[in-house]
Amino acid sequence: MRHLLHQVRLFFIALQFFTRCPVPAWVGFEPAWLQQCARYFPVVGTLVGLFAAAVLWAASWIWPASIAVGLSIAASVWLTGGFHEDGWADTCDGLGGAVSREKALLIMKDSRIGSYGALGLILMLGLKAAALLALLEADPHLGLAALVWAHSASRLAPVWLMSASAYAGDADHAKAKPLATQASSGTLYFGLAWLLLLSGLMAAYDSAWVPGLCAAWVAGGAATLAMQSWLERRLGGYTGDNLGATQQIVELVILLSLLALVGVFT
Template sequence: MRLVLHELRLFFIALQFFTRVPIPRWVGFEPLWLQHCARHFPLVGLLVGTFSALVLWAALWLWPAGVAVGLAMAAGVWLTGGFHEDGWADTCDGLGGAVSRDKALLIMKDSRIGSYGALGLILMLGLKAAVLVSLVEQDWLLAMTALVWAHCASRAAPVWLIRALPYAGDADHAKAKPLATQASIATLLTALLWVLLLSLGIAWQQPQWLSQLGLAVLAAAVATRAMQAWLNRRLGGYTGDNLGATQQVVELAALLAWLAHV
């Protein structure tokens, strides 16, 4: 029972860190919990994706696919405070140009958005919207499923990076300082387990989507490894912004995969 309560605490800490959702007072807080709660990042993604999917479903009763998708995406951004999108924009600004490692790290610390960041956000959100509209026009249930799965699976990608790469920035002044320590193998396996459980549930309920699901798993894995290689080459590690950027890239890759075999 004590173990279950501790894991519930860790989930609430992850939920508080990545969303606007209030958590119970009894949860409390210890800095070390923020590092350990990484194992539940995909579960937070599952909830964010479910919230967005429900907004999509409700909006489709009143508006065309394009409007419904826009509202669903806005709901997800509102719930998370644009946390990952901000990391993607900062990463585009820092790594979009041919600058040195130290200069890139300095640029990513700047709260102002530059041309690379603005273009990155426009392209990322535009592509996600285009894919989701196409999925809705084919099968609204498939679109909702893809949205939920992509949110969940993409939250496992940052855990992989935390496990695979060292922290590249100044850990003492990092916004995500408690995350600037390598994740344990148990943390990574737990994060992957959440994705596996969701995937098995989808396969059981909708076996006709196995090809899309398999392609989405492959796309998420390839995108994660590609981000790992890129960050290792440019920075020799990751920053908090890079974790958010990786989530965005993997989410888009997964959505594209769900659409590819429709």
């Protein structure tokens, strides 16, 4: 019972860290829990995806699909406080130019957004909106399911980085110091099991989606490994901002991979 209660606490810690959702006061907090709760990142992603899909579905009854997609993305950004988007913008600023490792780390610590960050955000949000709109036009059910799956799967990518790569910043001054420690294999396996379960539910709903899901698994995994290789080459590992950037890249790649094969299963 104590172990189960601890797992519930870890889930709420992950939910509190990545969203604006309030959590019960009895949950409490200990710094070590922030690293332990990484196993629930994909679960929180599922909830964020469900919220975004619900807004998308409701808005599509009132406005054109393009407006509904914009409202859905805005809703997910509001729910998460733009947490991952901020990491993407900072990563673009730090690694967009040809600067040294030390200079890149310094730039990413700056709260101000630069030209690379602004352009990166515009391109990221625009491409995600366009891909989601095209998926909705091809198959509304697939579009909603893809939104949930992409949010879930993309949050497994940072867990992989935390388990397979080293922290590149100053661990003593990290914004979320426990995230600078390596995630255990059990943490990664739990997130992987959750994503497999979600994939199974989607395949059970419509077996025609299986080719697209397989493509999304491959594309998402390849994007994660590519980000890991790039970050290790440029920084020697990852920072907190890079975890957010990786989530954004993988989410976009998943949507694009599903869209590329949409003619196969619609």
